[in-house]
Amino acid sequence: MLSNAAVLPLESQPLPNDTLSTEGLLGADVNEAWIKLPLLGQSAHRALDEVRLAEETQRASEAMLTTLDLIAPQAPHDRVRQVHNIDRSMETVAIKLRQYALGQSPADSRFGHEGRKRSEDVKGGIRDFMHFTAMAQTACRLQGQPSLVLLPHLVGLAMVRHKIEALWQEEGDVSSADTQYLTHEEIAAACELKLSSLRNAVSRGELPQSDGTCVPIRQALDWMLVRQRFLFLRLARSLPSQHINGKMASLWLDRQPTAEAVKTVSRLRLTLWRLGEPGILIAVNTGVRQCILTLPFAPPSLESHEIFVTDRSHDKAADLLRKGLGVSPSSPIWQVRTKSREAFEKLVAHWL
Secondary structure (H helix, E strand, O other), X not given: OOOHHHHOOOOXXXXXXXXXXXXXXXXXXXXXXXXXXXXXXXXXXXXXXXXXXXXXXXXXXXXXXXXXXXXXOOOHHHHHHHHHHHHHHHHHHHHHHHHHHOOOOOOOOOOHXXXXXXXXXXXXXXXXXXXXXXXXXXXXXXXXXXXXXXXXXHHHHHHHHHHHHXXXXXXXXXXOHHHHEEEHHHHHHHOXXXXXXXXXXXXXXXXXXXXXXXXXXXXXXXXXXXXXXXXXXXXXXXXXXXXXXXXXXXXXXXXXXXXXXEEEEHHHOEEEEEEOOOXXXXXXXXXXOOEEEEEOOOOOOOOOOOEEEEEOOOOOOHXXXXXXXXXXXXXXXXXXXXXXXXXXXXXXXXXX
């Protein structure tokens, strides 16, 4: 495993021969060199703003080519052409990697050879940009320039998503050290949390840990899925978890051809949906802690230890729920809490 010094050498250190080795570059220990603590707790979309990202990419390209010029000086016009070409190339890669790292590009749901090939392509793309960033970071330090911040953080976030997708796809290397755990820094970055907030959660026993700073990825993922600002919630259908919450339920319904979102009732924190040809009306909570369906009719009888049904027709809040649903004052109100994605899908299948 490469140390931080190997990836980002100081001016006084000679460049080691394995600086650009690909072995272990996607490892958990190395990620502490990529995730930038000052950016934790901020909105990743704002922190990795495209304009600022392009500016830092340009600075990185300039620094790297300036250093290469010391080794092999070039004619001014050749250098200008090189700067232009590498700027355009790396800026394009950075923007694509940004979409991937922020969960904006879709996950690939294919298994088998095609799914593995895509994953290897993604891993190769991250590694290439990682090499560029590491070399540029070294060049900046050798020239006394400020260290890069956005590009390393971008690489770190991309590595987190790749680890999660690699686990889901059950690839051959999923049990290796670089995908089996997530560091505290990685979890905090993916959930837009400050590192202190994450460590408080660990101290409260919400997250198990290994070796002090790492959390087994499956347990980490279950915890991350109920965080309000988890970057990869929209990829939930592709994640290796049976967890379900209101937001994930609405994302799932949004992909169903016979489901139509009607409106969101903000004061009740509900999203109304019409399902199937009859237009069955249901409401789904908008929270991330649990999945609760509110129905103006009695739900079907299902034998499941993951589905909990409650008659709310005579509760104090029943009239508010009826108004929110737009049904008559005499309509019954039932609520169904589902504990897993499978249970939720089994329930709504009755109406789709």
